[in-house]
Amino acid sequence: MASRAPRGGRIRNSALFQAVLTPRERFRKSELYGSAIRHPRPDTPRGRAMTSFHNFFLHVYPVKVPRKVLSWRSTLRLGFIATVLYLVLFVSGLYLMFFYHPAVPQAYFDMHNLSTGVAFGQFVRNIHRWSAHLMVAVVILHLLRVFYAGAYKAPRQFNWLIGVALLLATLGLSFTGYLLPWDQLAFWAITVGTNIAGYVPILGDHARQILLGGPDVGGNALLRFYVLHIYLLPALMVLLICVHIWRVRKDGFAVADRDEEVAADATAEPETEEVPVDA
Amino acid sequence: MPDERNPERYRLLGVVPREIEVRKKQEPEDTVFIWPHFLVRHAVVAGATIAVVFLLAITFNAPLKDMANPNLTPPVAKAPWYFAGLQELLSHVHPMVAGILAPGAAVLFLSALPFLDRTKGWRIRDRKMLVSVFTVLVLAGFVLTLIGALFRGPEWTWVWPWKHLYLEL
Incomplete structure (x- = not known):
């Protein structure tokens, strides 16, 4: 009897037994977890700060934010919603790419196959289409909110400029994607849209032909728009989004600045006092 | 300045006059940790956004007309x-x-x-x-x-x- 208890303990303390009984705790103690997640649990101030410092995905956030930013009204979360929509587009677009050939007329047949012969094909296409339209709308609303909030003013001028580039990239992505189904709607919308390019000064119709890869919207245009849509513009977009969010961190939240100005307004002169500084 | 041979002891190197510096009075920072306050809100917004997109995708199908035909101009050709x-x-x-x-x-x-x-x-x-x-x-x-x-x-x-x-x- 006396010799059983230690043996039972040995079994209970064995790695396999713990892994079965308390998999979560065992995993947290494992070398794999310890090497990937280096911060303590985020249940103390120190743990929370360490979590931000030691996590790649969280380091885009500041460790602490002004309490004002928590209010929905502070930013309406429009920039964040646009980013989420971009991620939704990124993932749904990847799925669509598996079933699509950027060639005439195969592209159109692929669209039909997508709605009849591919699991969730129509659903994923719907997601891609509606989130694309939503993203254009949300990006425009984001621009309007930032303007009316005066959040483009120093030191955020450059981030506004990146924002304008992001708007153009968003429109470019939406427009190039519009041609890909290769139906009447796509063809004539792009024909109307690109006819404008024929009026570019100096280059004239050459500009349109460079864009289309030929005199009219055809197979070359489809391939060009496809490459822009799935390679060049998304890469540009990711880069610009990263810089944009990074600058928000570096420049600080506009909401936080406003409080200082409110405080400064309340007392006609900025509140200053002479503070002796010991050398 | 710490003495190199004996870090516990300090030497007096010189005396400088006291400086008067005008400094802005600083209010204590009113900040919160992003976890959980900010990240939970972001998770809610992300979830709501995805829910709206899913709802739209279930309700409305993306349009698909006849195959592109350069010789057949539709009644109205609109840009996006x-x-x-x-x-x-x-x-x-x-x-x-x-x-x-x-x-x-x-x-x-x-x-x-x-x-x-x-x-x-x-x-x-x-x-x-x-x-x-x-x-x-x-x-x-x-x-x-x-x-x-x-x-x-x-x-x-x-x-x-x-x-x-x-x-x-």
């Missing part, structure tokens, strides 16, 4: 909705103006805006002039887009949207 304003402008003025000058000027104006704005203060009453100009331009763009997207039919004629809506998304 965000370019409908430019297309509407195109029906009134020279293509050079509507297609190149107007959008070019809009992008230039947007890009230069923070550098043109010399006003102090972020409130709307601090920059009435700029806000007025911007609002008029945005409204003009909005109205043109609305007309182009909803009120135009075959041959770009005026069609009330409740009679027939020529809008494809």
Whole structure:
């Protein structure tokens, strides 16, 4: 009897037994977890700060934010919603790419196959289409909110400029994607849209032909728009989004600045006092 | 300064006069940790966004017309909705103006805006002039887009949207 208890303990303390009984705790103690997640649990101030410092995905956030930013009204979360929509587009677009050939007329047949012969094909296409339209709308609303909030003013001028580039990239992505189904709607919308390019000064119709890869919207245009849509513009977009969010961190939240100005307004002169500084 | 041979002891190197520095009185920072306060809110917004997209995707199918045919012009060829304003402008003025000058000027104006704005203060009453100009331009763009997207039919004629809506998304 006396010799059983230690043996039972040995079994209970064995790695396999713990892994079965308390998999979560065992995993947290494992070398794999310890090497990937280096911060303590985020249940103390120190743990929370360490979590931000030691996590790649969280380091885009500041460790602490002004309490004002928590209010929905502070930013309406429009920039964040646009980013989420971009991620939704990124993932749904990847799925669509598996079933699509950027060639005439195969592209159109692929669209039909997508709605009849591919699991969730129509659903994923719907997601891609509606989130694309939503993203254009949300990006425009984001621009309007930032303007009316005066959040483009120093030191955020450059981030506004990146924002304008992001708007153009968003429109470019939406427009190039519009041609890909290769139906009447796509063809004539792009024909109307690109006819404008024929009026570019100096280059004239050459500009349109460079864009289309030929005199009219055809197979070359489809391939060009496809490459822009799935390679060049998304890469540009990711880069610009990263810089944009990074600058928000570096420049600080506009909401936080406003409080200082409110405080400064309340007392006609900025509140200053002479503070002796010991050398 | 710590003594190198004995770090516990300090040597007096010199005496400097006391400096008087004007420093802004600092309020204690009113900040919160991003976890959980900020991240939980972001998770809610992300979830709601995805829910809306899923709801739209379940309810409405993305359009797919007949195969592209360069020889068959449809009754109305509309650009995507965000370019409908430019297309509407195109029906009134020279293509050079509507297609190149107007959008070019809009992008230039947007890009230069923070550098043109010399006003102090972020409130709307601090920059009435700029806000007025911007609002008029945005409204003009909005109205043109609305007309182009909803009120135009075959041959770009005026069609009330409740009679027939020529809008494809």
